[in-house]
Amino acid sequence: MPSKAESLRVDALEVRFGGVRAVDGASLSVAEGEIVALLGPSGCGKTTLLRTVAGFERAWGGEIRLGGELIESARVSVPPHRRDAGLVFQEYALFPHKTVAANIAYGLPRGGDRSVRVRELLALGGLEGFEDRYPHQLSGGQQQRVAVLRSLAPRPRVLLLDEPFSNLDPGLRVEMRDQVARLLRAEGVSAVLVTHDRTDAMALADRVAVMEAGKILQVGTPAALYFEPVSERVAGLAGEVQFLDGTVEDGTVETALGPLRPLGTPAAGSCRVLVRPEWVIPCMGGGAPARIVSSRMEGQHVRYRIRVRGGAELAMTTASGLPLPPDDEITVRVHVPVPVFPAGS
Amino acid sequence: MAFAVLSHRRGRRRPAPAALWLPGLAVVIVTLLPFWYLWKRSTERGWSAWDETLSRSATELLANSAKLSLGVAVICVAVALPAAWLTVRTDLPFRRAWSVLLALPLAIPSYVMGMTVVAALGPKGMLQGWLEPLGVDRLPEIYGYWGALLTLGAVSFPYVYLVLRAALRTLDPFEEEASRSLGRGPWSTFAAVSVPALIPAIAAGLLLVALYVLSDFGGVATLKYNTFTRAIFIEYSSSFDRTGAAILGVVLAGLAALLLAGELFARSRYQARARAKRLSPARPIALGRWRWPAVAFLAAVVAISLVLPMGVLVYWLVKGIRAGADFPEVWEPLRHSATMAASGGVVTVLLALPIALLAARFGGPLARLLEQAAFATHALPGLVVALALVFFGIGYATELYQTTWMLLVAYVILFLPNALGALRAPLMRQSPHLEEAAAGLGRRPLAAIASITLPLARPGAVAAFALVFLTIMKELPATLLLSPPGYRTLPGVVWSNSSEALYGGAALPALILVGVAAVPLVLLVWRGDLDAVES
Numbered sequence: 017m018p019s020k021a022e023s024l025r026v027d028a029l030e031v032r033f034g035g036v037r038a039v040d041g042a043s044l045s046v047a048e049g050e051i052v053a054l055l056g057p058s059g060c061g062k063t064t065l066l067r068t069v070a071g072f073e074r075a076w077g078g079e080i081r082l083g084g085e086l087i088e089s090a091r092v093s094v095p096p097h098r099r100d101a102g103l104v105f106q107e108y109a110l111f112p113h114k115t116v117a118a119n120i121a122y123g124l125p126r127g128g129d130r131s132v133r134v135r136e137l138l139a140l141g142g143l144e145g146f147e148d149r150y151p152h153q154l155s156g157g158q159q160q161r162v163a164v165l166r167s168l169a170p171r172p173r174v175l176l177l178d179e180p181f182s183n184l185d186p187g188l189r190v191e192m193r194d195q196v197a198r199l200l201r202a203e204g205v206s207a208v209l210v211t212h213d214r215t216d217a218m219a220l221a222d223r224v225a226v227m228e229a230g231k232i233l234q235v236g237t238p239a240a241l242y243f244e245p246v247s248e249r250v251a252g253l254a255g256e257v258q259f260l261d262g263t264v265e266d267g268t269v270e271t272a273l274g275p276l277r278p279l280g281t282p283a284a285g286s287c288r289v290l291v292r293p294e295w296v297i298p299c300m301g302g303g304a305p306a307r308i309v310s311s312r313m314e315g316q317h318v319r320y321r322i323r324v325r326g327g328a329e330l331a332m333t334t335a336s337g338l339p340l341p342p343d344d345e346i347t348v349r350v351h352v353p354v355p356v357f358p359a360g361s
Numbered sequence: 362m363a364f365a366v367l368s369h370r371r372g373r374r375r376p377a378p379a380a381l382w383l384p385g386l387a388v389v390i391v392t393l394l395p396f397w398y399l400w401k402r403s404t405e406r407g408w409s410a411w412d413e414t415l416s417r418s419a420t421e422l423l424a425n426s427a428k429l430s431l432g433v434a435v436i437c438v439a440v441a442l443p444a445a446w447l448t449v450r451t452d453l454p455f456r457r458a459w460s461v462l463l464a465l466p467l468a469i470p471s472y473v474m475g476m477t478v479v480a481a482l483g484p485k486g487m488l489q490g491w492l493e494p495l496g497v498d499r500l501p502e503i504y505g506y507w508g509a510l511l512t513l514g515a516v517s518f519p520y521v522y523l524v525l526r527a528a529l530r531t532l533d534p535f536e537e538e539a540s541r542s543l544g545r546g547p548w549s550t551f552a553a554v555s556v557p558a559l560i561p562a563i564a565a566g567l568l569l570v571a572l573y574v575l576s577d578f579g580g581v582a583t584l585k586y587n588t589f590t591r592a593i594f595i596e597y598s599s600s601f602d603r604t605g606a607a608i609l610g611v612v613l614a615g616l617a618a619l620l621l622a623g624e625l626f627a628r629s630r631y632q633a634r635a636r637a638k639r640l641s642p643a644r645p646i647a648l649g650r651w652r653w654p655a656v657a658f659l660a661a662v663v664a665i666s667l668v669l670p671m672g673v674l675v676y677w678l679v680k681g682i683r684a685g686a687d688f689p690e691v692w693e694p695l696r697h698s699a700t701m702a703a704s705g706g707v708v709t710v711l712l713a714l715p716i717a718l719l720a721a722r723f724g725g726p727l728a729r730l731l732e733q734a735a736f737a738t739h740a741l742p743g744l745v746v747a748l749a750l751v752f753f754g755i756g757y758a759t760e761l762y763q764t765t766w767m768l769l770v771a772y773v774i775l776f777l778p779n780a781l782g783a784l785r786a787p788l789m790r791q792s793p794h795l796e797e798a799a800a801g802l803g804r805r806p807l808a809a810i811a812s813i814t815l816p817l818a819r820p821g822a823v824a825a826f827a828l829v830f831l832t833i834m835k836e837l838p839a840t841l842l843l844s845p846p847g848y849r850t851l852p853g854v855v856w857s858n859s860s861e862a863l864y865g866g867a868a869l870p871a872l873i874l875v876g877v878a879a880v881p882l883v884l885l886v887w888r889g890d891l892d893a894v895e896s
Binding site for chain 2: 072107112
């Protein structure tokens with residue numbers, strides 16, 4: 017947890033649509049200058065949470081504080097225009113009848129250093145020379161940068177981004193992710209990013225909050241979510257998963273891959289063990305025996321199906337290279353402490 | 362789209378600003394007030410007056426109105442369905458020109474059409490004049506059903522045409538392509554895929570025409586065909602006791618409300634479909650050897666609905682000039698009509714705006730109620746609105762009665778629904794996220810609406826204004842009943858000359874009237890806002 021002051025605090029928030037609890041007791045805290053991603057499948061309530069922070073949905077319970085000020089609860093609701101919360105929409109919502117410069121200047125107070133700030137932001141976003149264009153004359157990536165710059169212009173207390181990369185091509189997506197990250201860091205703004213893409217979340221955010229069915233399951237750094245998920249569900253949302261049955265005994269966990277080092281100190285007895293495909297690595301000996309069932313070069317990595325002791329099949333991915341042929345006998349080991357979950361969870 | 366979904370599953374709602382509520386509510390109350398008074402006036406003499414009035418004429422009026430509505434509806438679909446399909450989906454030569462020509466009869470008021478029908482086909486009319494040397498001394502009777510059918514068919518088919526055009530444009534070309542790829546030919550696809558999808562639109566168009574026929578006064582009066590509106594007018598102008606007129610007015614309004622409810626239902630069916638997707642238009646269908654028969658068909662439609670009335674008017678004008686006839690003074694009536702149409706257009710659009718914004722942006726049961734109440738006046742024929750305002754003016758607002766203000770009120774009541782319809786479409790198309798973005802950047806709701814929503818809705822407002830201007834220019838019954846004494850308008854001058862069979866005198870003001878009404882119509886067609894007219 018960063019030691020800086022708290023910017024946004026969401027406490028036991030509840031939002032309902034008709035009888036559905038879209039957000040069901042979610043809590044979240046964002047520090048000054050911190051970027052937090054809300055990661056979850058579609059319909060999990062993450063966009064609703066974001067829109068409630070922005071002031072476009074009303075809370076039924078719980079509260080939201082921004083810079084310590086109560087902005088939303090069942091009783092209190094500061095109108096959106098007095099919240100100082102910038103919202104970047106999924107489809108950008110650029111004003112079609114205003115130029116790039118006028119879009120960016122829209123939220124700035126009249127007079128003074130308006131044009132100075134616009135020029136500064138255009139330079140920051142690499143959009144010099146585009147100030148007199150209209151939104152429909154821009155590419156998707158440019159439109160998105162304008163949308164982010166427009167929200168950054170009045171220096172909001174928090175910037176909210178709703179699926180900012182979902183309308184972009186895969187190639188452009190990676191590039192825009194870096195550019196947006198650079199913009200947010202340059203402005204030092206606190207930000208909440210909603211996404212269903214774990215790569216977007218982990219690449220951009222300081223911490224990721226995993227959300228499902230209106231509840232926040234776990235908040236942590238990308239590494240913590242990936243290597244130390246608190247539940248099988250979080251593990252699945254944070255990356256590719258496979259589970260082995262195992263038994264905890266004397267500080268180790270016995271599995272089809274031999275004895276593995278568990279994360280933390282799990283209770284003795286039978287359990288399920290998370291082994292992500294790339295945690296399994298081939299080794300020269302001292303590991304568990306395995307036979308290659310199939311192999312496939314997938315570009316950045318090679319994906320194998322291997323059969324281990326007891327007949328169980330596992331996925332294993334390795335750095336790209338010439339794949340080993342099927343039926344090769346190899347030995348494998350797991351190179352990280354494995355998260356252990358109670359059996360039958 | 363995401364915002365459509367969001368706006369349906371609202372949780373707790375932020376209240377709409379009072380700056381929208383109060384004017385919206387006031388407008389709706391003012392529009393509904395006279396009808397309360399019409400109802401009151403109709404029941405003043407107790408139910409025996411109802412019994413007496415209805416038993417005297419109701420059966421005949423109902424039968425006549427039904428017969429005429431049905432006949433006109435059949436004509437309209439028979440003309441409009443092929444016309445819409447040809448101009449939207451095929452490689453018809455001069456498609457755009459035909460689209461404009463087929464919509465242009467909207468600029469011709471029914472009484473002008475009726476007048477030219479009588480002049481051309483009536484006793485001692487032009488046709489008879491030409492046929493006389495051939496020994497034909499009698500033509501079939503034009504007054505009555507057949508004349509009214511021809512007149513109203515010619516002026517009202519464009520309404521159905523526009524509805525069907527809009528519906529055809531929203532048909533999903535992928536559905537048709539799927540049918541083609543499954544081995545069906547173009548005609549079989551049209552019959553099996555397109556027509557069923559058009560049925561709600563056809564139903565909406567039919568009910569719209571029935572509503573129009575029921576409300577029309579000028580056409581049936583010119584052709585002396587006895588329907589509700591004509592009976593009300595006779596009752597109003599000839600008898601000392603106007604209770605009968607009030608009773609018939611209430612009955613007519615009730616019938617019209619039924620039709621309107623049916624039309625809105627049918628329309629919601631095809632609009633739900635239209636909202637689902639909006640795709641690029643499909644490749645035009647090649648007409649092949651049907652090309653020239655298709656052109657001949659459209660040419661015949663244009664000849665009857667446009668060339669005939671315009672030709673007759675020009676013929677009478679030329680004949681009048683040759684004979685050195687006295688033409689009525691037209692500049693003053695033109696100035697009056699144009700002033701009323703322009704001010705009525707501006708006022709109506711301004712008053713419709715808060716209601717349209719409420720309904721499109723804030724939703725909620727009360728906003729919906731306001732919008733529906735404003736739309737309900739669509740069911741009220743001009744004559745009924747005029748009658749209600751006459752009674753109301755005499756009873757409660759003698760200061761306003763027989764002033765142009767009262768006339769303006771009548772126009773607002775009559776055409777608020779048209780303006781709402783034209784304003785709503787562009788507002789609904791606009792993503793509410795634009796206003797949310799403005800709010801997120803610190804603008805108050807009204808400031809967000811002023812800087813974002815309104816500039817983007819300007820095309821809709823222009824279309825609404827053009828539409829209301831056009832309709833006020835043509836409006837007859839309210840203009841007749843509510844104009845201040847001595848306040849001459851173009852429809853009034855045309856009407857008084859035509860009812861005295863002074864067609865030569867009516868020709869010049871009628872031509873000017875159609876010419877002025879055609880300006881906003883051509884503007885709408887040119888901008889491609891034609892489909893807004895359908896409301």
